[in-house]
Every structure is written in structure tokens, then in C-alpha cells.
Amino acid sequence: MSLGALVERHAQLEKRGVGFYRGLATRFASHATAARLWREMSNTEASHFALLELAQDWIAMAGGASSAPTDALDAVAARMSEIEAAAEAVDTTLEAAVALTADWEEIELPRILELVPHLPGKAQGLVLAGMVAESPEHYRILAELAKATDVPAVVERAAALAERARTALG
Ligand SMILES: [Fe+2]
Numbered sequence: 293m294s295l296g297a298l299v300e301r302h303a304q305l306e307k308r309g310v311g312f313y314r315g316l317a318t319r320f321a322s323h324a325t326a327a328r329l330w331r332e333m334s335n336t337e338a339s340h341f342a343l344l345e346l347a348q349d350w351i352a353m354a355g356g357a358s359s360a361p362t363d364a365l366d367a368v369a370a371r372m373s374e375i376e377a378a379a380e381a382v383d384t385t386l387e388a389a390v391a392l393t394a395d396w397e398e399i400e401l402p403r404i405l406e407l408v409p410h411l412p413g414k415a416q417g418l419v420l421a422g423m424v425a426e427s428p429e430h431y432r433i434l435a436e437l438a439k440a441t442d443v444p445a446v447v448e449r450a451a452a453l454a455e456r457a458r459t460a461l462g
């Protein structure tokens with residue numbers, strides 16, 4: 293798969309995140325704070341989608357002929373389907389949905405960190421700045437969601453994600 297096509301696959305996974313969080317905001321609309329925070333998370337996923345679309349232009353300008361492995365992405369997409377199905381199950385509680393949000397983010401960060409080294413300079417800088425350096429704010433929203441819904445384990449998982457992103461930036 294060409295690098296441009298690989299980044300487009302990542303962009304489509306970000307778009308799935310937009311729908312995933314929007315769906316949770318709608319489903320748990322009766323919890324106004326949680327719904328607002330899920331909408332914020334959805335907006336961040338929309339910005340990730342836009343950024344990866346932009347990165348493709350830069351890859352094309354850089355000549356973007358090199359190829360990149362895609363095997364890991366098939367497993368990621370399958371895991372995302374499982375999380376989506378669990379979130380859509382009729383008996384999923386608010387607390388379980390918050391834990392599924394952490395599950396989603398815990399597969400997103402390694403996916404992006406795995407992509408970064410394959411990107412040419414300018415696109416790499418764009419993704420590092422727009423997705424990795426910005427991610428502690430995304431995880432702060434996740435921690436806020438966990439506090440608002442009383443799921444302390446997810447507060448810790450959000451902190452671990454933020455730490456991992458900071459470490460990756462060096
Ligand atoms: Fe994302």
C-alpha cells in the first residue's frame with residue numbers, strides 16, 4: 293500500500309472516532325456533562341481526520357511513493373468494531389461506555405505513534421504537533437469525563453495515555 297493510501301486509511305479510522313463519540317453523546321444525552329465531553333472528543337477526532345487529509349497532500353508533494361505495512365491496521369480496525377458493538381449493546385451502562393472510550397483511545401495512540409516514523413518530514417511534523425503534542429488535552433477531556441461519571445480507573449488510564457504521548461515527543 294502506498295504511504296498516501298495508508299494515511300487515508302488512518303484518516304478513515306479517525307472519522308470512525310467522530311461517529312463513535314457522537315453516538316455516545318446522543319445515547320447518553322440525559323447526562324449533560326458526559327454528552328458535552330463526548331461531543332468535544334468527537335470534535336477532536338474530526339480535527340485528526342482533517343489533519344491526516346492535509347498530511348496526504350504533503351506526502352503527495354514529497355513524492356510519496358514509498359510503501360508502508362498495513363497488517364497491524366486490520367487488527368486495529370477489527371478491535372474498533374468490537375468496541376463499537378459493545379457500545380451499541382442495549383445494556384451498556386454509562387460507566388461501561390466511559391471504559392470503552394478509554395479502550396478506543398488506548399488503541400488510537402499506538403496506531404498514530406506507529407504511523408509517525410513512516411511520514412516524510414513536513415507531514416511528520418504536522419502529525420506530531422497536531423495529534424501527539426495536542427493529545428494531553430484530549431486525555432484531559434477523557435479524565436474529566438471519567439470524573440463526571442465516577443469511573444476512577446479511567447482517570448488513571450487517561451493520565452497514562454498523556455504520559456505516553458509526552459514520552460513519545462521526547
Ligand atoms: Fe484521533
Ligand SMILES: [Fe+2]
Binds near residue numbers: 337
Ligand atoms: Fe482520540
